[in-house]
Amino acid sequence: EVQLLESGGGLVQPGGSLRLSCAASGFTFSSYAMSWVRQAPGKGLEWVSAISGGGGTTAYADSVKGRLTISRDNSKNTLYLQMNSLRAEDTAVYYCAHCSAGTCYRGCFDPWGQGTLVTVSS
Amino acid sequence: DIQMTQSPSSLSASVGDRVTITCRAGQSISSYLNWYQQKPGKAPKLLIYAASSLQSGVPSRFSGGGSGTDFTLTVSSLQPEDFATYYCQQSYSAPYTFGQGTNLEIK
Numbered sequence: 001e002v003q004l005l006e007s008g009g010g011l012v013q014p015g016g017s018l019r020l021s022c023a024a025s026g027f028t029f030s031s032y033a034m035s036w037v038r039q040a041p042g043k044g045l046e047w048v049s050a051i052s053g054g055g056g057t058t059a060y061a062d063s064v065k066g067r068l069t070i071s072r073d074n075s076k077n078t079l080y081l082q083m084n085s086l087r088a089e090d091t092a093v094y095y096c097a098h099c100s101a102g103t104c105y106r107g108c109f110d111p112w113g114q115g116t117l118v119t120v121s122s
Numbered sequence: 123d124i125q126m127t128q129s130p131s132s133l134s135a136s137v138g139d140r141v142t143i144t145c146r147a148g149q150s151i152s153s154y155l156n157w158y159q160q161k162p163g164k165a166p167k168l169l170i171y172a173a174s175s176l177q178s179g180v181p182s183r184f185s186g187g188g189s190g191t192d193f194t195l196t197v198s199s200l201q202p203e204d205f206a207t208y209y210c211q212q213s214y215s216a217p218y219t220f221g222q223g224t225n226l227e228i229k
Binding site: 046047061095104115 | 123154164165167168171172217218220221223
């Protein structure tokens with residue numbers, strides 16, 4: 001059974017940094033692309049970033065490009081999201097999601113982790 | 123970016139009703155359209171992938187259709203556990219955009 005467990009969320013001041021982690025189990029981690037999707041309080045879903053199974057290909061939403069960086073350590077079965085220059089509008093629950101193949105391109109997100117809340121506020 | 127527009131934004135229905143939610147893409151996305159269900163405080167769950175393929179374990183009362191720019195999610199006979207928010211999502215090209223969601227409420 002695929003399991004994803006996010007951690008690292010919390011309260012951070014505007015302009016600050018945070019690193020999220022997503023520990024994966026139940027599948028061959030290096031064979032699958034992964035994504036981060038976020039949901040602001042009371043709002044809909046927003047795709048944030050994706051990374052290929054080998055880590056060599058990444059993609060970002062324009063809203064986070066240059067500030068958030070996705071990476072993975074296949075030896076630790078862990079996905080990361082480094083978040084810098086955080087803004088109030090980055091406040092959201094961040095979910096990691098398993099993509100259905102080596103790429104999220106033309107695939108789907110299944111399953112999702114339980115999410116971790118990031119609050120950007122002074 | 124490909125804009126995804128769902129309608130309606132909210133819907134009231136009764137147990138046993140048949141309901142249909144529509145999702146329209148801003149350009150053709152072939153059949154690269156997925157549907158998710160989200161309950162309050164929970165992560166989204168995949169229901170339908172590639173426009174019409176039912177994810178394993180999802181009840182057969184859920185069905186998806188469409189291609190190109192217009193897609194539908196139909197629930198043939200609503201059950202109490204189906205009251206939730208539903209999202210469509212395109213995977214045709216990054217950024218992998220979602221619709222704004224449809225909140226399905228009990229009448």
